Amino acid sequence: MAAVLLAAATAFIASTLPPRHLTLADPAPDLTIPGVIHVHSSRSDGRGTPDEIARAAAQAGLKFVVITDHGDGTRNLDPPVYRDGVLCFDAVEISTSGGHYIALDMSASPYPLGGEARDVVDDVKRLGGFGIVAHPDSPKDELRWRDWAAPFDALEVVNLDTAWRQHAAGTSWRERLNLAGRLLSYPLRPAESIASLVQTSTIWDQWSALAKRRHLVTLPGADAHARVGWRRTVDPADADVSAPLPSYVTSFRTLSVHLRTERALTGDAGVDARIIMRAIRAGHAYAAIDGAASPPSFDFTATNGHGTVHTGDEISAGGPLTLHVRSNAPPDFTTTLWNGATMLPGDHHEQDFSVEVPEGDGIYRAEIRAARPFQAVPWLISNPIYVRVPVIELPVPAILIPPETSLALFDGSSLTGWTVEQDPTSLGAVEVVDTGITRQPALRWRFGLSSGAAGGQFVALIADLPHGVTTSDRVAFTVRAERPMRVSVQLRTDHDRWQRSVYVEAFNREGTVLFDDMLPAGPTATIKPPLADVRSLLFVVDTTNTKPGTSGLIWITDPVLQAEPK
Ligand SMILES: [Zn+2]
Numbered sequence: 001m002a003a004v005l006l007a008a009a010t011a012f013i014a015s016t017l018p019p020r021h022l023t024l025a026d027p028a029p030d031l032t033i034p035g036v037i038h039v040h041s042s043r044s045d046g047r048g049t050p051d052e053i054a055r056a057a058a059q060a061g062l063k064f065v066v067i068t069d070h071g072d073g074t075r076n077l078d079p080p081v082y083r084d085g086v087l088c089f090d091a092v093e094i095s096t097s098g099g100h101y102i103a104l105d106m107s108a109s110p111y112p113l114g115g116e117a118r119d120v121v122d123d124v125k126r127l128g129g130f131g132i133v134a135h136p137d138s139p140k141d142e143l144r145w146r147d148w149a150a151p152f153d154a155l156e157v158v159n160l161d162t163a164w165r166q167h168a169a170g171t172s173w174r175e176r177l178n179l180a181g182r183l184l185s186y187p188l189r190p191a192e193s194i195a196s197l198v199q200t201s202t203i204w205d206q207w208s209a210l211a212k213r214r215h216l217v218t219l220p221g222a223d224a225h226a227r228v229g230w231r232r233t234v235d236p237a238d239a240d241v242s243a244p245l246p247s248y249v250t251s252f253r254t255l256s257v258h259l260r261t262e263r264a265l266t267g268d269a270g271v272d273a274r275i276i277m278r279a280i281r282a283g284h285a286y287a288a289i290d291g292a293a294s295p296p297s298f299d300f301t302a303t304n305g306h307g308t309v310h311t312g313d314e315i316s317a318g319g320p321l322t323l324h325v326r327s328n329a330p331p332d333f334t335t336t337l338w339n340g341a342t343m344l345p346g347d348h349h350e351q352d353f354s355v356e357v358p359e360g361d362g363i364y365r366a367e368i369r370a371a372r373p374f375q376a377v378p379w380l381i382s383n384p385i386y387v388r389v390p391v392i393e394l395p396v397p398a399i400l401i402p403p404e405t406s407l408a409l410f411d412g413s414s415l416t417g418w419t420v421e422q423d424p425t426s427l428g429a430v431e432v433v434d435t436g437i438t439r440q441p442a443l444r445w446r447f448g449l450s451s452g453a454a455g456g457q458f459v460a461l462i463a464d465l466p467h468g469v470t471t472s473d474r475v476a477f478t479v480r481a482e483r484p485m486r487v488s489v490q491l492r493t494d495h496d497r498w499q500r501s502v503y504v505e506a507f508n509r510e511g512t513v514l515f516d517d518m519l520p521a522g523p524t525a526t527i528k529p530p531l532a533d534v535r536s537l538l539f540v541v542d543t544t545n546t547k548p549g550t551s552g553l554i555w556i557t558d559p560v561l562q563a564e565p566k
């Protein structure tokens with residue numbers, strides 16, 4: 001009986017064993033710098049120390065690694081440093097209510113980053129960081145990205161955590177059997193087993209719609225933890241059982257990002273960090289699934305009357321366009337060219353070919369797929385070449401029609417209509433003061449969140465609105481705090497709350513919150529606030545963006561309800 005079972009298991013493994021990794025001839029090295037982005041260390045839910053991670057990256061032949069432990073952005077990132085010949089970057093993966101966002105190259109935030117995705121994207125940009133949407137197409141609801149309108153900088157188009165989850169969540173028995181086969185073949189061919197789980201991303205339609213309008217970098221994310229936790233949730237502490245699977249070195253042999261840098265690395269960590277970050281920000285990059293074949297060599301250019309450009313770059317339309325691909329892909333691999341979400345006709349198996357397309361705007365990218373039966377594995381994914389009038393990315397101010405009617409919420413001298421609420425452990429107070437050179441009256445609101453673990457601490461400054469807000473569609477105010485922070489502006493009925501957070505500086509800034517732009521704070525009966533039933537307007541400091549134990553002062557001048565002219 002045992003012998004029969006063993007024979008059956010052996011036959012099953014043999015029938016599903018992924019093909020052995022191909023070592024490719026590299027007749028013309030493409031001089032790209034290989035590295036890996038999105039790695040967790042023991043600082044959050046990963047298994048290894050930065051030293052162990054660097055050693056694994058060196059073993060896999062990588063030149064840089066970006067460690068992205070979970071955090072709220074308030075920690076000063078460690079300066080880049082060489083370990084074992086691998087340039088190690090410190091970065092952070094931030095949890096938002098709309099998915100996970102990785103911030104590279106960012107200065108420390110004065111307050112915890114969190115809450116709505118659009119606010120975190122905004123904050124990362126303000127702090128000088130470069131933000132990557134992590135695992136946007138994860139089958140797990142709380143890991144999937146949900147805010148496609150936010151101006152994020154980059155998208156992960158491959159993620160190894162998503163790859164195995166897609167199989168585990170698959171509805172067909174074939175997908176689950178496939179995953180079981182990979183677990184069995186893992187000890188024999190680790191990188192091949194993980195690589196064969198990678199499938200085409202499901203976010204190319206979203207990418208295409210967005211990249212038509214703006215520069216949007218695509219990157220692979222290893223999401224390497226060197227552990228798989230059963231019952232693993234967003235909170236790493238919830239993993240009670242874990243296995244060191246896949247190991248860091250296996251993850252790093254499975255997938256890499258290759259950067260085309262402006263100059264060769266110098267060996268000086270500070271200088272090299274600038275060289276690498278410039279290439280990442282520019283999208284001078286391609287993703288490679290090394291577990292199928294390596295080392296890759298790849299170049300993709302577009303030429304028209306204006307010249308020749310590489311991936312990540314923009315060129316104006318000018319006459320017919322020649323797309324040129326050169327790679328060391330084996331002949332049974334398939335190269336396809338894409339304009340946005342549309343594949344150009346024709347499969348290519350040559351290592352060097354050109355295709356001419358008619359004049360016009362386009363976003364062109366190349367993808368090379370592995371050989372059958374693993375043709376679903378995208379072995380190589382390029383960033384796009386943008387053919388269009390260069391997009392100058394200046395923030396476009398929102399069109400606000402000057403409001404017509406307004407209702408002053410503060411009479412300039414008394415606290416009539418204003419109160420403060422807080423949880424039983426925190427402190428809050430409000431008084432009327434004169435501020436600035438003009439001695440303008442303001443509401444000075446004092447808050448002190450109690451210390452300890454975040455557990456619902458809040459302090460709220462509240463304006464009574466006994467008649468609802470039916471004659472207005474927004475609240476406008478001037479606000480300043482002692483230091484940069486986020487304040488949540490909310491509407492409350494007898495049962496529910498809706499909110500929109502605003503960034504507050506250490507100097508006076510005008511703020512406007514449209515009621516239509518508010519989202520439910522917790523479960524609500526309706527998506528939008530029922531304006532006739534609103535009973536109060538709240539300014540709230542809570543643990544979403546303020547650390548427990550923090551106290552401070554906020555000045556609010558001229559709070560008014562306004563409406564668009566009829
Ligand atoms: Zn994540």
Ligand SMILES: [Zn+2]
Pocket residue numbers: 038040093134223
């Ligand atoms: Zn992660």
